[in-house]
Amino acid sequence: MSAQIIDGKVIAAQIRNEVKADVERMKAATGKVPGLAAVLVGDRKDSQTYVRNKKKACAEVGIASFGYDLPADISQDDLKKVVTELNANPDVHGILVQLPLPGHIDEEEILGTISIEKDVDGFHPLNIGRLSMKRREPLFVPCTPRGCIELIIRSGYSIDGKRAVVLGRSNIVGLPAAMLLLHRNATVTICHSRTKNLPEVVREADILIAAVGRAEMVRKDWVKPGVVVIDVGINAVDDASDPRGYRLVGDVAYDEVKEVAAAITPVPGGVGPMTIAMLLRNTTDGAMRANGLM
Numbered sequence: 001m002s003a004q005i006i007d008g009k010v011i012a013a014q015i016r017n018e019v020k021a022d023v024e025r026m027k028a029a030t031g032k033v034p035g036l037a038a039v040l041v042g043d044r045k046d047s048q049t050y051v052r053n054k055k056k057a058c059a060e061v062g063i064a065s066f067g068y069d070l071p072a073d074i075s076q077d078d079l080k081k082v083v084t085e086l087n088a089n090p091d092v093h094g095i096l097v098q099l100p101l102p103g104h105i106d107e108e109e110i111l112g113t114i115s116i117e118k119d120v121d122g123f124h125p126l127n128i129g130r131l132s133m134k135r136r137e138p139l140f141v142p143c144t145p146r147g148c149i150e151l152i153i154r155s156g157y158s159i160d161g162k163r164a165v166v167l168g169r170s171n172i173v174g175l176p177a178a179m180l181l182l183h184r185n186a187t188v189t190i191c192h193s194r195t196k197n198l199p200e201v202v203r204e205a206d207i208l209i210a211a212v213g214r215a216e217m218v219r220k221d222w223v224k225p226g227v228v229v230i231d232v233g234i235n236a237v238d239d240a241s242d243p244r245g246y247r248l249v250g251d252v253a254y255d256e257v258k259e260v261a262a263a264i265t266p267v268p269g270g271v272g273p274m275t276i277a278m279l280l281r282n283t284t285d286g287a288m289r290a291n292g293l294m
Contacts, residue, residue: 003261006155006230008147012273015150016061019280023062026288034287035064036094036120036279037086041079041105042072047098054096057276063283066092072102079105080113087115093290094120094283117290120282122146122176131179139289140282145177147274148209148230149184155263157207157228159184165205166190167218167251173211173232181207198222210251220256229257229264232271 027033036058038051051067058065068082079101086095095118101107111123119127122142130138152159164186168174178188191201199222202208210218211232223229233251250267258264265271288294 003229003258004155004263005258006151006263006265006270008151008265008270008273011151011154012147012277014154015274015277015281016057019063019277019284020061022284022288026284026291026293027062029293030291032091032287032291033062033064034094034284035066035089035092036096036283037066037068037089037092039068039070039079039082039086039095039097041070041074041098041101044100047100051096051098054276054279057280058283061280061284063280064091074105076105076109079110083110083113087113087118092118093287094118094279096121096279118286120279120286122282123171128171128176131176140286141180141278142172142176143278143282144173144232144271144275145180146282147271147278148173148177148232149180150278151230151265151271151274152207152228155228157263159186159207162186162206163204164188164207164209165202166209166211167202168192168209168211168213168232170211174209177209177211181209208252212251214251215249216251216253218252218257220253220260223257223260225260226262227260229261230271231265231267234267234272 023033038054040047040051055065086092095114097110116124116126116139119140122140127138127140130136164181166174166178169190169192178190181188202222203224205227207228209230213233215235215237229252231250231252235249236246237249239247248268
């Protein structure tokens with residue numbers, strides 16, 4: 001058996017097309033388009049690349065983007081002032097503060113300053129709190145975990161009643177992914193560095209979401225036949241045969257695991273494209289909600 005390859009690029013393109021149609025519908029109804037503000041502090045090259053890619057994606061679906069490039073030594077109060085001004089701007093429906101922030105900035109305080117109605121990253125304590133409660137709906141769900149669930153559902157796999165294992169307990173991926181699986185009636189186990197007999201626990205999974213940041217940690221003998229694998233990890237490993245001197249791999253040993261899994265995401269090209277697609281979806285949802293279209 002060889003696994004179905006879950007192509008994140010194809011599914012992300014479907015979502016972008018849906019977003020574009022909603023943006024056009026909103027423009028026809030209100031004369032307005034969704035707006036996303038990206039706040040970049042400092043000059044980290046990786047953060048600059050992420051923000052540039054997000055602006056490009058906005059342009060492709062008709063979302064207006066607003067860029068704020070701020071110096072690395074900006075004060076906590078001045079950064080909060082920028083966020084507060086964006087909260088009050090009716091043309092901005094989503095606010096993205098690119099992480100990580102410089103060490104002197106309290107990230108939690110800044111993220112908590114973002115209006116819950118514009119928290120398109122889904123990191124506001126109220127959105128996370130609602131996500132963790134039964135019969136509560138957050139306004140926004142974090143983009144990468146939401147993308148993981150979309151990959152499973154749009155590939156035709158049911159979550160209801162399945163045993164799901166989440167490798168990793170980060171606030172950005174692991175914990176919200178576990179909550180989303182639980183809301184869809186999976187029986188969920190969250191694994192971490194203190195989990196005993198880790199391969200045995202992972203082997204119980206019908207659905208595995210791997211998000212630990214350790215290159216090819218999950219091997220073939222860690223998984224049972226028929227598992228659906230969503231690999232969030234992206235790790236650089238040395239490879240002299242590659243012109244860059246390295247190649248990118250996930251947290252799952254792809255070539256091994258695909259021989260026993262029912263379905264698996266590649267790295268790159270799996271979860272990665274979904275993160276930006278879900279950011280566009282969240283921004284458009286926020287704009288439609290603000291304009292009475294949802």
